[in-house]
Amino acid sequence: xxxxITENAAKYDEMYAEWxxxxxxxxxxxxxxxxxxxxTLVSMKHVGVNVAADPLFTLAYTxxxxxxxxxxxxxxxxxxxxxxxxxxxxxxxxxxxxxEPSNSQEAKDFTKLAYELSEKYDTPVMLRPTTRVAHSQSxxxxxxxxxxxxxxxxxxxxxxxxxxxxARLRHVAVEARLEELKxxxxxSPINRIEWNDxxxxxxxxxxxxxxxxxxxxxxxxLKLGMTFPLPAKLIREFSQxxxxxxxxxxxxxxxxxxVKSLGIDIVGKELFPNIGEILPExxxxxxxxxxxNPAPVLNTPVRPPVLxxxxxxxxxxYVLNKLKVTVTGDIxxxxxxSLAPLNSIDTTICMGAxxxxxxxxxxxxxxxxxxxxxxxxxxSTFIHSGITGLIDVVYNKATTTTIILDNxxxxxxxxQQNPTTGYTIKGEPTKEVNLELLVKAIxxxxxxxxxPFDVDNLERIIKEELAAEEPSVIITRRKCxxxxxxxxxxxxxxxxxxxxxxCAV
Amino acid sequence: xxxxxxxxxVGVGGQxxxxxxxxxxxxAQRLGKDVKVSEIHGMAQRGGSVISQVRYGxxxxxxxxxxxxxxxxxxxxxxxxxxxxxxxxxxxxxLINDQEINPMPVVTGAADYPIDTIEQIKKKCSKTVVVDALxxxxxxxxxKAVNVVLIGLLSKFLNIDKQIWLEVLQQTVPAKFLDVNxxxxxxxxxx
Numbered sequence: 001x002x003x004x005i006t007e008n009a010a011k012y013d014e015m016y017a018e019w020x021x022x023x024x025x026x027x028x029x030x031x032x033x034x035x036x037x038x039x040t041l042v043s044m045k046h047v048g049v050n051v052a053a054d055p056l057f058t059l060a061y062t063x064x065x066x067x068x069x070x071x072x073x074x075x076x077x078x079x080x081x082x083x084x085x086x087x088x089x090x091x092x093x094x095x096x097x098x099x100e101p102s103n104s105q106e107a108k109d110f111t112k113l114a115y116e117l118s119e120k121y122d123t124p125v126m127l128r129p130t131t132r133v134a135h136s137q138s139x140x141x142x143x144x145x146x147x148x149x150x151x152x153x154x155x156x157x158x159x160x161x162x163x164x165x166x167a168r169l170r171h172v173a174v175e176a177r178l179e180e181l182k183x184x185x186x187x188s189p190i191n192r193i194e195w196n197d198x199x200x201x202x203x204x205x206x207x208x209x210x211x212x213x214x215x216x217x218x219x220x221x222l223k224l225g226m227t228f229p230l231p232a233k234l235i236r237e238f239s240q241x242x243x244x245x246x247x248x249x250x251x252x253x254x255x256x257x258x259v260k261s262l263g264i265d266i267v268g269k270e271l272f273p274n275i276g277e278i279l280p281e282x283x284x285x286x287x288x289x290x291x292x293n294p295a296p297v298l299n300t301p302v303r304p305p306v307l308x309x310x311x312x313x314x315x316x317x318y319v320l321n322k323l324k325v326t327v328t329g330d331i332x333x334x335x336x337x338s339l340a341p342l343n344s345i346d347t348t349i350c351m352g353a354x355x356x357x358x359x360x361x362x363x364x365x366x367x368x369x370x371x372x373x374x375x376x377x378x379x380s381t382f383i384h385s386g387i388t389g390l391i392d393v394v395y396n397k398a399t400t401t402t403i404i405l406d407n408x409x410x411x412x413x414x415x416q417q418n419p420t421t422g423y424t425i426k427g428e429p430t431k432e433v434n435l436e437l438l439v440k441a442i443x444x445x446x447x448x449x450x451x452p453f454d455v456d457n458l459e460r461i462i463k464e465e466l467a468a469e470e471p472s473v474i475i476t477r478r479k480c481x482x483x484x485x486x487x488x489x490x491x492x493x494x495x496x497x498x499x500x501x502x503c504a505v
Numbered sequence: 506x507x508x509x510x511x512x513x514x515v516g517v518g519g520q521x522x523x524x525x526x527x528x529x530x531x532x533a534q535r536l537g538k539d540v541k542v543s544e545i546h547g548m549a550q551r552g553g554s555v556i557s558q559v560r561y562g563x564x565x566x567x568x569x570x571x572x573x574x575x576x577x578x579x580x581x582x583x584x585x586x587x588x589x590x591x592x593x594x595x596x597x598x599x600l601i602n603d604q605e606i607n608p609m610p611v612v613t614g615a616a617d618y619p620i621d622t623i624e625q626i627k628k629k630c631s632k633t634v635v636v637d638a639l640x641x642x643x644x645x646x647x648x649k650a651v652n653v654v655l656i657g658l659l660s661k662f663l664n665i666d667k668q669i670w671l672e673v674l675q676q677t678v679p680a681k682f683l684d685v686n687x688x689x690x691x692x693x694x695x696x
Contacts, residue, residue, distance in 0.1 A: 137568075303552070304608070305552055306551060306552045341612075341613045
């Protein structure tokens with residue numbers, strides 16, 4: 001849910017935009033630009049912040065020079081993610097402000113405000129849209145563009161060199177900043193009470209605010225645009241003005257726990273689950289007791305996403321499925337290889353995890369187990385965080401076979417360039433990472449590159465590499481069928497008598 | 506808020522549902538309405554079910570259509586029409602493209618494609634319209650214009666000046682495909 005931000009930023013010639021190899025590098029580039037004086041936005045999905053957490057927590061100490069906004073696009077309901085962690089806790093843990101827009105207009109307005117707060121309070125600011133905000137569109141009123149320019153850079157080791165002696169001083173500054181931010185939260189225009197009927201009072205933030213306005217139109221509402229730090233006085237004032245107080249927030253009881261810590265009675269997670277999304281009907285049912293007639297049970301087979309017709313990954317999964325090997329998987333289109341009819345993947349955890357997981361399995365179960373074990377990882381995921389795993393293979397003498405599925409693009413998120421494709425986000429040619437040389441430099445001696453549609457040879461090679469009691473890398477290289485389409489199509493004739501037995505793609 | 510029009514567009518990834526919601530939302534914007542569009546399309550290119558929701562009126566809060574409140578469902582595929590049916594309000598209108606795309610569980614034999622999809626829908630919804638948009642698109646000159654045929658069909662059921670639709674189409678589709686798309690729109694509107 002964050003990809004589109006960077007893609008659209010790249011359309012503006014006056015802005016510099018890049019795809020970084022991973023979120024940690026992205027935030028480091030961002031903080032460098034900020035320290036050098038430029039306003040910077042670093043955008044990622046919720047799990048990306050896990051990767052960027054290391055620079056984030058210390059950036060919170062150093063503060064910024066040019067304003068820095070970190071967009072964390074959270075995904076309640078896991079529309080396209082491996083977990084539904086609530087990243088407001090990252091804001092709290094790093095002690096930086098968290099803003100939650102509820103529609104497209106606020107996404108823009110809050111970003112502008114975030115830069116003002118960032119520069120006024122000398123802090124990175126987290127902007128946290130959720131998928132329903134990120135993937136919805138609503139009308140936006142634009143303003144005159146302001147050109148703020150790049151601030152001066154001056155060396156300031158006490159602020160930017162976080163050796164313990166200086167970091168101790170900065171921690172004091174962080175706590176003082178937090179006190180100032182708490183004062184701001186009380187008066188911020190984005191935290192506001194909408195008085196209405198006082199029987200029911202609802203505290204809410206983000207997209208659930210819109211659902212509340214849709215369903216409980218006559219309730220009084222405390223809309224929190226800023227959810228860290230929270231405004232204690234404002235919450236107390238609101239709670240005293242209403243008969244029953246509810247908090248409606250997706251995922252964790254982040255606001256609720258704070259309200260309860262103030263000694264205020266509030267109804268929250270006992271009604272509104274911390275699993276999955278809250279939808280308008282959730283509020284109708286749980287708060288208003290309005291149950292719609294249960295939807296009739298219809299006989300509709302599910303329609304899960306599948307690898308596209310002509311997808312090069314299909315050739316690989318055909319072979320893996322045939323060989324019945326254990327496969328540690330990774331994050332990308334090829335995660336779909338876990339589903340029927342390919343059924344080929346044993347684990348999927350996070351970006352880059354495939355290789356480390358395979359090492360761990362081999363160390364736990366022995367070298368014989370590794371004779372039937374492969375790690376699979378896509379080209380851009382390998383660049384993101386697979387390289388370090390492969391270094392561990394060599395360094396710690398594992399004998400794992402790693403397959404890099406190189407389809408010459410970042411497929412899953414809609415065809416973004418990456419360091420292996422030879423093009424930047426703006427489509428400019430650049431030097432591409434040579435995977436073979438990189439893998440060789442790491443210390444892998446057995447390297448094969450093969451077209452995954454050459455299934456007979458692919459099967460032979462996988463068998464050979466599995467049998468070898470040393471680390472190996474197989475690069476299955478063929479362009480994503482969606483970029484290849486129309487360019488290099490071949491005509492296939494299906495012999496129905498033999499099709500079931502022989503058709504791999 | 507009671508004056509919000511809710512249109513649910515459903516189909517299979519790759520069928521062009523997103524252009525449809527784009528055109529519809531721009532048409533509503535032209536009318537001076539508040540508009541919200543919700544699209545969950547992470548898997549749009551991978552043959553999964555896709556859903557677009559368009560809401561317009563004087564003031565629209567939620568981008569999601571509350572359960573059972575869709576005024577019109579525009580379905581690009583029959584099974585997706587059946588799946589979406591519980592979202593339709595009482596006496597709502599459902600417009601169905603008579604196309605059958607087998608989902609993977611059907612391809613692998615783990616499930617059957619319901620043989621009586623349209624009958625099941627008609628039993629529950631008296632306002633069911635079934636069209637062959639693919640045939641019309643081919644006649645208009647491009648099989649890919651199925652979505653624009655369906656936009657034309659949808660336009661019949663919304664009381665909006667035809668000229669506005671045509672102007673928005675002109676701004677939305679690439680110039681070299683404009684003629685085909687206008688033909689497709691007219692074909693859909695005349696169905």
